[in-house]
Amino acid sequence: MRQLVRTAPAALPAVLRAPLAMTAALATAILVALGILHFRDSGLTGIDAALLPSIYGVEPPWRYVALVVDFGGEPVGSVILIALLSGVCWLARRVRTAVLTVAGVVVTVALTTVLKPLVGRTIHGEFLSYPSGHTALATALALIIALLLTERWGLGRAAAMAVVLGLALVAGLVMGWAEVALGAHYPTDAVGGFCAALAAVPATAWVVDRVADRL
Template sequence: MRQLVRTAPAALPAALRAPLAMSGALATAVLVALGILHFHDSGLTGIDAALLPSIDGVEPPWRYVALVFDFGGEPVGSVILVGLIAAVCFLLHRVRTAVLTVLGVLATVAVTTVLKPIVGRTIHGEFLSYPSGHTALATALALVIGLLLTDRLGRGRAAAVALVLGLALVAGVAMGWAEVGLGAHYPTDALGGFCAALAVVPATAWLVDRVADRL
């Protein structure tokens, strides 16, 4: 198993290290800034006040779509998704990416879980909301899929960055829309979750490669 991990393709391709490090640094800054802005906040302000009236409380049939997305971020749904993606990576002999699937999601969810009581932002008067763990999880999985596809397709650097960040954006927007539409989060909660994944997953991928190279 050690040899399999050591010789497996990198979880974070060399061409993507600098671009994703830059996007991760920017995401970290936004994550922290939003946390400070909404520290112990419980009301609609700024961007949230402008957006929520138009997208909060989606009605059927779109509500059913939102519930499907939301299930993917719940414990059962997330375990199924992580297990499937990790299994596909393993079957494709992308062992490091399979490890990243598990560790990247766990690290991202851990960050959002720790930040919620620290920031102390609430929705509906009692539920901690910043940052959105569902949005972070969806974005994390999309980043992993993007890294896997980049490795498999062998695209140039610009195309690879566009693919990885594009998939992350689509997943983040979709889950963020669902969470806001279901009344579980403010829009900036979703943005915070998106940024958390952008900050954590590339860093975790780099760490996986560092450890694997030393086995």
């Protein structure tokens, strides 16, 4: 088992280490800045005031689509998605990526869980909302899939970053839209969740590789 982990392909492809480190630093800065901006604030201003009225309260059939997407971020849905992705990685002998699937999501969700009471932003007067854990989870899973594809396809830096950021953005936008449409979050909560995943997943992948190399 130790040999299998040590010789498995990297969770964080070498070609992406530097660019994703810079991306994670920028995402962290945005995450913190938005947290400070909306500290103990539940008002509808700026981007939220401009976007929320046009997204919130969608009617069927789009509401049903939003509920299906939202299920992927709920406990049962997320466990199913994590189990499927980690199982595929294990069968493909991408053991480090299988570990990252679990660890990356746990770290990402833990980060959003810790930040919510620290920032103290609420929606509907009582529910802590910043950053969006659902959006963070969806983005984290998309990032992990993108890292797997980058390694498997042997992509260069530019193509790899396009795949990683493209998949992350699509996942973040889809889940963020669903959360805002269902009234669970403000648009900037979704941005915060997206940034939380961009900050947490590359760092977790780096740690997974370092630990695996030392086994």
